[in-house]
Amino acid sequence: MTEFKRPDGRKEDELREMKAKVGIIPNADGSAMYQSGNTIAIAAVYGPKKMHPQHKQDPKRGVLRCTYNMNSFSVSERIRPGPSRRSTEISKIIEWSLEPVLDLDRFPNTVIDVHINIIQADAGTRCAGINAASMALAHAGIPMRDLILSIAAGKLDKTIVIDVNKAEEDFKEGEGSTDIPISMTSSGEITHLQLDGKINSKQLKKAIEMARKSSKEIYEVQKKALKESVNLE
Amino acid sequence: MKNINTTPDVTIKKINEYLKINKRFDGRKTDEFRDLIIEKDVSNKAEGSVRVKLGKTEVIVGIKADVAEPYPDSPDKGNLMVTAELLPLSSSRFELGPPKFDTIELGRIIDRGIRESGVIDFKKLVIKEGEKVWAIFIDIYSINDDGNLLDAAGIGALVALKLAKLPKYNEKEEKVLHDQHDKEIPLTDVNPIPITIHKIGNKLIVDPVKEEEDASETRLTIGISDGIISSMQKGNIFPLKDEEIFEAIDIADKTWKELFKKIEKFLKSK
Numbered sequence: 001m002t003e004f005k006r007p008d009g010r011k012e013d014e015l016r017e018m019k020a021k022v023g024i025i026p027n028a029d030g031s032a033m034y035q036s037g038n039t040i041a042i043a044a045v046y047g048p049k050k051m052h053p054q055h056k057q058d059p060k061r062g063v064l065r066c067t068y069n070m071n072s073f074s075v076s077e078r079i080r081p082g083p084s085r086r087s088t089e090i091s092k093i094i095e096w097s098l099e100p101v102l103d104l105d106r107f108p109n110t111v112i113d114v115h116i117n118i119i120q121a122d123a124g125t126r127c128a129g130i131n132a133a134s135m136a137l138a139h140a141g142i143p144m145r146d147l148i149l150s151i152a153a154g155k156l157d158k159t160i161v162i163d164v165n166k167a168e169e170d171f172k173e174g175e176g177s178t179d180i181p182i183s184m185t186s187s188g189e190i191t192h193l194q195l196d197g198k199i200n201s202k203q204l205k206k207a208i209e210m211a212r213k214s215s216k217e218i219y220e221v222q223k224k225a226l227k228e229s230v231n232l233e
Numbered sequence: 234m235k236n237i238n239t240t241p242d243v244t245i246k247k248i249n250e251y252l253k254i255n256k257r258f259d260g261r262k263t264d265e266f267r268d269l270i271i272e273k274d275v276s277n278k279a280e281g282s283v284r285v286k287l288g289k290t291e292v293i294v295g296i297k298a299d300v301a302e303p304y305p306d307s308p309d310k311g312n313l314m315v316t317a318e319l320l321p322l323s324s325s326r327f328e329l330g331p332p333k334f335d336t337i338e339l340g341r342i343i344d345r346g347i348r349e350s351g352v353i354d355f356k357k358l359v360i361k362e363g364e365k366v367w368a369i370f371i372d373i374y375s376i377n378d379d380g381n382l383l384d385a386a387g388i389g390a391l392v393a394l395k396l397a398k399l400p401k402y403n404e405k406e407e408k409v410l411h412d413q414h415d416k417e418i419p420l421t422d423v424n425p426i427p428i429t430i431h432k433i434g435n436k437l438i439v440d441p442v443k444e445e446e447d448a449s450e451t452r453l454t455i456g457i458s459d460g461i462i463s464s465m466q467k468g469n470i471f472p473l474k475d476e477e478i479f480e481a482i483d484i485a486d487k488t489w490k491e492l493f494k495k496i497e498k499f500l501k502s503k
Contacts, residue, residue, distance in 0.1 A: 025377050026289045027324050038277060042376070044322040067321065067329060072372040073279035073295030076411035081318050081372060082332075115322035117374070119293065120276045 004159040007167045013210050015151070015163045018221045020131070022139045022229035030140025032225065034132040037165055038122035043132035045140040048110035062107030066094040068129055070118040090126050097130055097150065097183040097192030103143040112142060123166040123179075124152040130183050130192070135222050139229060147222050148191060149215035150183035153207040155199055160207045162214045180204070182211045186219045239326065240447035248448045252436040259288075259442065264484050266440040269388070269492065271499045273396055280414065281397025285389040287440060289379035291323075294371065294389030296397040298418075300360060300409050301368040311358025312368035315344035317386065323375040339383055342427060342466050343373065343390050346456030350425035350463040352394065357419035360402065367399060369418065380442040383454060387427035392496060394418055423458040424496070428488045430455070430481040432473065437481055439488055453478065455485040459493075 010016070016037030025031035028044035035041075051057045068090040072081045094116065102112075114136065116129040130150035138144055154164035157174030164179060171177040178197025184190045190208070199207070248258070255263060267288035276282040279295035301312055317340040319327045347353065358367040371393065373386045398414035431441050431449040441449060451471040456464030462482065467473065473481075 025291075025322065026379070027377050028322070040276075042322070046321075046325050049325075069318075069320065069322075071276060071293070071295060071374055072316070072370065073276055073282060073297045075278055078297035078299060078370055078372075081316050113321065115320065117320060117322050117376075120278060 004157060006156070006161060008165065010161075012159060012161045013213065015214055015217055016165065018218065020135060020221050020225035022135050022225045028136070028140070030136040030138070030142070032132045032135035032139060034128050034135065036124055036128050036163060038120055039118075039124050039128045040120040041116060041118050041125060041128035041132045043114060043116045043129060043136040045112065045114050045133075045136045045142070047112035047140075048107040048142070049113075051109060051111040056111075057109040059108050060105070062104040062110040062112055064095050064099050064102060064104065064112050064114065066091050066098070066114040066116065066133065068094055068116045068118075068126065070121060070125065074118050074121040090129075093192060093194065094126065094130055094133065098133060098137065098148055100189070100191045101144045101146045101148055101185060102137065103145065106143060112137075121166070123164055123169045124181070126150070127152050127181050127183070131218060131222065135225055138226055146185040146187065147219060148183050148185060149218040149222070150181065150192065151211050151214050151218060153180040153182060153211045154178060155180070155197060155203060155207065160203060160210060162210050180207050180211070182208065184212065184215055186215070188212050188215075240444045244444055245448040248445060249434045252434050252438070255436070257438070258444070263436055263438045264488065266488065266492065269495050271388070271392055271496070273392070278411075279397075280399065281393045281395075283389050283393045283396065284376075285385045285392070287381055287385045288442065289377055290381055290385050291376040292382060292385045292389050293374045293376055294386060294393045295374075296393045296418075297370045297372070298397070298399050298409075299368050299370070300365055300402055300407075303359070303363065303366040307355070308363035309359055310355035311353070311366040313344065313348055313353060313355070313371070314368065315340050315347065315371045315373070315390070317343070317373040317375075319375045319378070319382070324378040326378070327375070338466075338468075339386060340373065342383060342454055342456075342464065343371070343387055345464040346387055346425045346427045347371070347390060347394070350423050350456060350458055351421055352391070352423050352425055352458075354419035354421055360404070378443065380444075380446045381429060381440050384427055384429055384440065387425075387456070388492065388496065391424060391426060392499070394420060395500060423461070424493055425456050425458045425463060426489055426492055427454050427456045427464070428485040428492075429453070430484055432471065432477065437477065437484060439484060453481050455482060457482075457485050457489050459489070460486055
């Protein structure tokens, strides 16, 4: 392998330290926090509840509606509060990533709102948001076939790494940085895949394999946090 | 703070009956705040940030600073902008979309409390008069709304200002170095806190939970620092008598002393 060293000294397949907590927002039907290194996301689920306006109701199945929002001070240069083109796209991506495991047929004419807020950003915010949302949906008692595990793989110059942080995302040397956020079920089905950069098919295959391996660690973190939120006494 | 009143009439009736004998559902006295919990450094890219909890109510307040042109009417002063977002994440009553009245009002009341009290020494925020000044952004996010977001946000804004450090500024290259911090924000020795007094029946209360906020007939927010009032806002349609206004001010003054003691204790423990 190459002599490539990650700026924070992590191994290529090493995730940042993860923290997760379920049940952080008393008003919500389900809620969770997911932290990966310096990236912190929180998510709240409200619903299923009747969809308004009525013309948006689907008589066959419930609707999943996600919103992704970054705190203005979560990044170095303040971002204007409120929705942006970026947040609009990510919100939809998150819906697509989560919906495959939800049994929405049971809730015709309703909507399940998932609100994600990024408190602190150091890359991988959509992945952290998806992990928080996955736990929040389970906490809300929405019937799910599986949890969704999300991680950003990356290619820094020629080296494939897992859980890219901001310093790595801004990496310019050699072939530069390629960002590959991936979400999957615990059985490994991919429900979300994005890529920005340059990569060949062989390298992508390796990135997906590494992400799949990492997802098992995230699965354990999510399960542990969900178990801790329930008092079994 | 209410968008839609979802507290049932029977509950509101009960709140009124209880208050007649000076009782509240959670056992508090009429002039008693819930437990105040403050945490600092909740968002590390902010110049300063805090989480404030009042019972189940939770807000996050963060401060960012940037170099900007001064406003034409104050070339010798820095800029301040206070924005609030009442996140749909924090209550089923908050909806997506452009900011509604409650959101705008909250930001503006906090803005006036900070600005008019003179806690920020705006003249010291000037880099080059008429051209370059520091702009301070105070951004407020609701995380869980169980009443009295406004006072929680005001406490958060004051504490965040005290903890914040301005980023370094490279004047030659005209660049703000957001990852390097040095000086504190120049502050004076006033400590404004907005304290909102609600009138329910004939009783005045502080720090309402959501149901009490729904039962409130009218409210008066008093931005106060050690007995000096620098901002006020009466909200809702029911009138207030003179004696109620001055009773409210007495309550605010007493409450400020209690809250500021807790804030000082927190700041010393950091």
